[in-house]
Amino acid sequence: MRGHVLAAVLLATLLAGRAHADCPTRPYWPTDAFLERTAETAMARPAEIAALEQFAFTLVGSDDERKGARTDAVVIARAGEIVYERYARGWSADQRHYSWSVSKSVVNALAGIAVAAGLVALDDSVCKYVTLPRADHCDITLRNLLEFSSGLAWKETYEGESNQVSSVLAMLYGEGAADMLSFVAGHDSRDPPGATYMYSSGDSTFLAGVLHRPLSHAFGADYAWTQLFDVLGMSSATFESDATGAPVGSSWFDATPRDLLRFGYLYANDGCWDGARLLPEGWVAQSTAVSAPYRQRALDTAPADGTQGWQFWLNLAVPEQRQPTPWPDVPTDAFAARGHWGQSVTVIPSLDLVIVRTADDRDGSFDFDQFLKLAIAVGS
């Protein structure tokens, strides 16, 4: 009898260990509150903090002119503990900030959750989950959308060109606004799916729309909260939808900087949170590797933006596309969620750092590499 009980206990221990063995263990998780070491850091790193603040928080000209770096917040965490935090331009810690294309990285998390739950497979046709206005686009898979390789003819411009040719403005504010998935999927093909990479808010929003059905079906309409945001303690998370109810995955996720930090920390922990694996094993590694379409033929590249994985910006050189290391002063394992006007959530696993910046940069002059270099000096 005792032998059976012992065997049962050993088996239970083994099984429990197996489920958690691949997830990092941490002394604490910032679900409810962050531990803070800001006072300690201020004493230990005054010169580094001064240099970071000089760079990030010096305003130039009048607010009207919208010149230079216009930082709204910087929050840095090491091992999940906040070591530096500052707000500016009237923003406070408890206000949600727009994140723009950081939203795309949140869609990566939703995709990972859907895969982990067995609801979708990456090489499924999108038509397995939604009805498209054009059946010829049933050759597009979830993987294609993750990799920005749908091949749809799309013009990703914001300001500076005629607004009427911008596909993303038409999607968000124009003829596409009521049903963004149908709008995106109604475009012609530029290339066959999987052949070329082109950054597109259309692909991200299309993906969010495709995932919306199976995720809602399995977990209810508030799946993003019950399966992701609430688990991480991201209590401020807002994800705006179009009139169909699908989240606008390219652009409209908002959260406090501390909640953005929590999001980054999920990825710093291989997609695990406090003993639970949210994203499949290997998901973060795949998400932060340069995609095959990017290596094959990247139609738009901006060296300083980063190279691309699955809706994340990477610090990996891509010789095939003549891309040098994007952020040369930063470890190559760094990766980031980045959004228009200077939003960023950067994860540097080798330094166990997560660095968040929210901003309203309008003139494109902000040096992201330099910012990370200075933030690393404060935080590591």
Add this chain to the structure above:
Amino acid sequence: MRGLVAVALVVAGCSSPPGGERVYQRNDLQLLTAHAAKEMCSCLFVFGRDEAFCTAWVKAAPDLKTLHVDWDDKRVESQAVLLWGARARFVDARHGCVLE
């Protein structure tokens, strides 16, 4: 007068741009008002910033639109040259604002 000139310029600009690119249906002023209504709504009711900050934040150039906030219904309406307008409303904290 300046407004009329601006409208004329916008209307003139609606002819096909070079390169045979797709030109979407809504014009600049329709996009402008929809952008203003939606983003003003989010700024006020999602980010919790005040009207002065949000008015500056959504400002575009040329700034041909008006903004009207209905605080009770949590709606924002934007109009341009009396011809085009858009409206957005706040749904709830999780879902923010949506164009109506």
